[in-house]
Amino acid sequence: DAGVIQSPRHEVTExxxxxxxxxxxxxxxxxxxxYRQTMMRGLELLIYFNNNVPxxxxxxxxxxxxxxxxxxxxxxxxxxxxxxxDSAVYFCASSSxxxxxxxxxxxxxxxxxx
Amino acid sequence: xxxIEQNSEAxxxxxxxTATLTCNYTNYSPxxxxxxxxxxxxxxxxxxxxxxxxxxxxxxxxxxxxxxTLKQSLFHITASQPADSATYLCAPxxxxxxxxxxxxxxxxxxxxx
Numbered sequence: 001d002a003g004v005i006q007s008p009r010h011e012v013t014e015x016x017x018x019x020x021x022x023x024x025x026x027x028x029x030x031x032x033x034x035y036r037q038t039m040m041r042g043l044e045l046l047i048y049f050n051n052n053v054p055x056x057x058x059x060x061x062x063x064x065x066x067x068x069x070x071x072x073x074x075x076x077x078x079x080x081x082x083x084x085x086d087s088a089v090y091f092c093a094s095s096s097x098x099x100x101x102x103x104x105x106x107x108x109x110x111x112x113x114x
Numbered sequence: 115x116x117x118i119e120q121n122s123e124a125x126x127x128x129x130x131x132t133a134t135l136t137c138n139y140t141n142y143s144p145x146x147x148x149x150x151x152x153x154x155x156x157x158x159x160x161x162x163x164x165x166x167x168x169x170x171x172x173x174x175x176x177x178x179x180x181x182x183t184l185k186q187s188l189f190h191i192t193a194s195q196p197a198d199s200a201t202y203l204c205a206p207x208x209x210x211x212x213x214x215x216x217x218x219x220x221x222x223x224x225x226x227x
Binding site for chain 2: 105
């Protein structure tokens, strides 16, 4: 069974450009989480969805960030316009109805904004 | 506000010894607490979950304790191996929302052969 899939794995862009990160959760999982990880702040929850509906976006840093989940197998996190301080590793994670507390993480997208 | 603290300094131990990692939380009482392992360049991987009414949980060479009076969890790896070298993250559930986790910064463990 494939785990959480994220793309791209690495992204280098220039300040002001739009960045779109993609995530495919594990099939059958009903929760999807987007995190950002930096050395200074660790893992920060940005937003999470339940059955494709955003439940809590209080962690989204500002209006430049947006996330969507059009169906159960796909989600995007968009940054527009990007800034150097957005450089971080972005993780997507999902959890199942049977094991609600445990989160399964993807490999992450390493974003560098120049 | 909810705060999580883990050993900030890296832990270096000899192979075969027991590694003990600490997680302290303040200002709330989580319903459960999880430990994850993270290797460089990869996402965290779930190891163990312990609930507030459990004192101890074991899985193979791993043991987790949860002291709600001290507001502390200890994570032990017995008979440590170089392959155990990684960063270990503590993640208690958030107050009022069992789906949200509050993450510590992690403790880096190096097991020397």
